Amino acid sequence: MTLASLPEKTLFLYNARLIDPEGGTDAPGTLTVQGGHIVARDTAAPDGAEQVDCGGKCLAPGLIDWGVHLGEPGGRHKESFRSAGLAAAAGGVTTLIARPDTDPAIDTPEVLEFVRRRAQAETPVRIHHMAALTRARQGREMVEIGFLMDAGALAFTDADHVSRDTRVLSRCMTYARSLGALVVGHPQEPGLSAGAAATSGKFASLRGLPAVSPMAERMGLDRDIGLVEMTGVRYHADQITTMRSLPALERAKGNGFDITAGVSIHHLTLNEFDVGDYRTFFKLTPPLRAEDDRLAMVQAVADGLIDVIGSFHTPQDEEAKRLPFEEAAPGAVGLQTLLPAAMRLYHAGALSLPQLWRAMALNPARRLGLPGGRLAPGAPADLVLFDPDAPFVLDRFTLLSKSKNTPFDGARMEGRVLGTWVAGVPVYVRETA
Numbered sequence: 001m002t003l004a005s006l007p008e009k010t011l012f013l014y015n016a017r018l019i020d021p022e023g024g025t026d027a028p029g030t031l032t033v034q035g036g037h038i039v040a041r042d043t044a045a046p047d048g049a050e051q052v053d054c055g056g057k058c059l060a061p062g063l064i065d066w067g068v069h070l071g072e073p074g075g076r077h078k079e080s081f082r083s084a085g086l087a088a089a090a091g092g093v094t095t096l097i098a099r100p101d102t103d104p105a106i107d108t109p110e111v112l113e114f115v116r117r118r119a120q121a122e123t124p125v126r127i128h129h130m131a132a133l134t135r136a137r138q139g140r141e142m143v144e145i146g147f148l149m150d151a152g153a154l155a156f157t158d159a160d161h162v163s164r165d166t167r168v169l170s171r172c173m174t175y176a177r178s179l180g181a182l183v184v185g186h187p188q189e190p191g192l193s194a195g196a197a198a199t200s201g202k203f204a205s206l207r208g209l210p211a212v213s214p215m216a217e218r219m220g221l222d223r224d225i226g227l228v229e230m231t232g233v234r235y236h237a238d239q240i241t242t243m244r245s246l247p248a249l250e251r252a253k254g255n256g257f258d259i260t261a262g263v264s265i266h267h268l269t270l271n272e273f274d275v276g277d278y279r280t281f282f283k284l285t286p287p288l289r290a291e292d293d294r295l296a297m298v299q300a301v302a303d304g305l306i307d308v309i310g311s312f313h314t315p316q317d318e319e320a321k322r323l324p325f326e327e328a329a330p331g332a333v334g335l336q337t338l339l340p341a342a343m344r345l346y347h348a349g350a351l352s353l354p355q356l357w358r359a360m361a362l363n364p365a366r367r368l369g370l371p372g373g374r375l376a377p378g379a380p381a382d383l384v385l386f387d388p389d390a391p392f393v394l395d396r397f398t399l400l401s402k403s404k405n406t407p408f409d410g411a412r413m414e415g416r417v418l419g420t421w422v423a424g425v426p427v428y429v430r431e432t433a
Helices: 081-090 109-122 145-150 166-179 202-207 215-231 243-254 265-269 291-303 338-347 353-368
Strands: 010-020 025-034 037-041 050-053 058-061 063-068 093-098 126-129 182-185 234-237 259-264 308-310 383-393 412-422 425-429
Touching: 010 353, 010 383, 025 353, 058 353, 063 259, 063 308, 063 338, 063 353, 081 093, 081 109, 081 412, 081 425, 093 353, 093 412, 109 126, 109 145, 145 166, 166 182, 166 215, 166 234, 215 234, 215 243, 243 259, 243 291, 259 265, 259 291, 265 291, 265 308, 265 338, 291 353, 308 338, 308 353, 338 353, 338 383, 338 412
Parallel strands: 010 050, 010 058, 063 093, 093 126, 182 234, 234 259, 259 308
Antiparallel strands: 010 025, 025 037, 058 383, 383 412, 412 425
């Protein structure tokens, strides 16, 4: 069933623990859904409504996962729109914000229109797309930003292809500023980062891995902040992962620059030691950092300095991962593990559920101009029902993604998605044993 064909429903969801990131509350309540939108909270059931007993479990806005890699076009064997949509629904993700690092890259209105139509036809969840900032993400020639915005591009990024030509990047940012476009950067100094498989330090040295200093991220962020100050562009740093970057980010926000930042769930819950004996499912971009960096990132999310948490879902096939660590492809799938991984932070007492949903739903929606991420009347009825305490051992072969490259394989986790709704229509219901 596609979003375009979803029928309207009237639902009354009761006996729920409402997680409201906008109000910062976690309290019992009810929701009334009509015509695909939330129409009331904490009222009696309307006549004729289909009633859903939430069993005292958590009901929250559906997750908005910013920075998802999809295999189409060019890598459908790794992930298709259909498989990604099914995995997202099972993970409580109701909106995917897709990266343009496909083959070919999403750098023309024609390619964007193709992937948008394919996505709408194949997926039960919402998918929005970012477009490349430069042709083929090569950092040499600016794309037609205005035409791509007209075609539906939410933001512009070359993803992990960091431009070495600062003059070209400044021109792109200047033109994006004139159109009000959002530019998404990947803060890394490209020369220092080339070929790196780990973060420099004792662990990388003992393992003999090619490494990059955390300063590479700081240097890349400093350059981007300088260009933001020069051009006035709206800017989002996709992944901040080291404590060295936080003072620069804090100063930029304090100076009133239009800047936000994100972090991956893997960098909030894992550290460099998880690589262990060269386990390639833990090879990511940027690489996993020291434990002090991880703790600093968690605190930055709690303080609101880092705005967004994403899975940075990057499917890789078995052949790309069954290689020596430094040769293996980076990345991990995360659509179905984003929520249970986030529950690690909740159960550790590091972040509350409203704080987590602020970063995983409300803030992405606000930054991208989307109506979701809220439980207020008038918001779309994109919802997830979950049990934050349900324990399980993750088996990667139960994931619905085509690729199974998760660092959480075999890990003890808590947090089960029980149901997911998009526009008030169930797109996933967990089968009870």
